[in-house]
Amino acid sequence: MLKYTSIAFFFAYVAFAAAFEETSLREILVEENVVEFTKEEIPLVNDEKQNTKRYEPTWKSIDSRPLPSWFDEAKFGIFIHWGVFSVPSFGNEWFWWNWKGTKNAAIVNFMKRNYPPDFTYPDFAKEFTAELFQPNEWADLFKDSGAQYIVLTSKHHEGYTNWPSNVSWNWNSMDVGPHRDLVGDLASSIRNRTNLKFGVYHSLFEWFHPLYIQDKAGHFKSQSFVARKSMPELYELVNKYKPDIVWSDGDFAPDVYWNSTEFLAWLYNDSPVKDHVVTNDRWGTGIRCHHGGFYSCSDKYNPGVLQHHKWENCMTIDRHSWGYRRNANIQDYLTIHDIISTFASTISCGGNMLMNVGPTKAGMISPVFQDRLREFGSWLKVNDRLYQGENFVLLSLIHLNVDNLF
Helix, strand or coil: CCCCCCHHHHHHHHHHHCCCCCCHHHHHHHHHCCCCCCCCCCCCECCCCCCCCCCCHHHHHHCHHHEEEEHHHCCCCECCCCCCCCCCCCCCEEEEECCCCCCCCCHHHHHHHHHHCCHHHHHHHHCCCCCCCHHHHHHHHHHHHHHCCEEHHHHECCCCCCCCCCCCCCCCCCCCCCCCCCCHHHHHHHHCCCCCCEEEEECCCCCCHHHHHHHHHCCCCCHCCCCCCHHHHHHHHHHCCCCCCCEEHHHHHHHHHHCCCHHHHHHHHCCCCCCCEHHHHHHCCCCCCCCCCCCCCCCCCCCCCCCCCCCCEEEEECCCCCCCCCCCCCHHEHHHHHHHHHHHHHHCCCCCEEEEECCCCCCCCHHHHHHHHHHHHHHHCHHHHHCCCCHHHHHHHHHCCCCCCC
């Protein structure tokens, strides 16, 4: 093995060789005994080629679908948590559950101090106005951040839909609050002004929906909520907005209750996005990190070692919340150095980083989020050769044992 007098000299050698395409970084690192790549190759499908295989509604069949190559190449996306929880903007996006479910003392006292006794959580919806929401400005900001895809919350666990859903009467963004189709407006701006992929987050369950509570009380032997609410929403989202990503969450029941494999088989076989759509792994209890598309496993998942399956680290700039918080302090936000370090550790282990911002109830992305996104975008522009294609391996040297270099 070659001996290097400094780590900087090694970096220079690797970058020079890769820049002139003498060899790949993978080959250099293996040749120099820095790391052994024992990772199984992730099966990918070229997005330009149609996949003609028919998938059965079983995990064995669903898991055999190759991951569309665009997702592995993207590396970085933006997560957006926005909903009625953006109105109280106190604590986090689980405000309703923390108030009425667990009866968190801080939330209960906040409501007692600031709202009348008969105030209910749905009363917040009329204050979710989004009057300052400019989807074109959001699209430009996300483009400047260097992101390759976005994932917008279409519905969180509160059940409020950010589009005029046919199965969420008077609890959607057209009927109450903004009186506009937030999902459709942002999808149009993203597609008209950028090359970013557009994805939707969707919660399978809802904390206080009567049908879900009824099904849960019966140990999920009935599927009234799935048949009349959750699944119709998913089919509606896919057919209407044609998302590139279906990011599922709220899977607190068995996958057979959710009819997950039936939906995914339709998504991969017959939906309008069947050839290029990507999904995650939150499709039922026990499914995460075992089945589905890419693995998200848990929030802020970062295994720290190279993985055999494509995965994603969904993380948030605000250390304590996914939704916007009025009571956040500046030290609660990740610094640009924190973000770069997380990105490096994530992609060096084969993952993508999905970084979250929480807009205000008025539809503004606060200056601290804008600053982090644009600063990270500037860093990505300067260092793009470090993470594009195989060259992302160079960034992994930050996290590898480099004792053999000296």
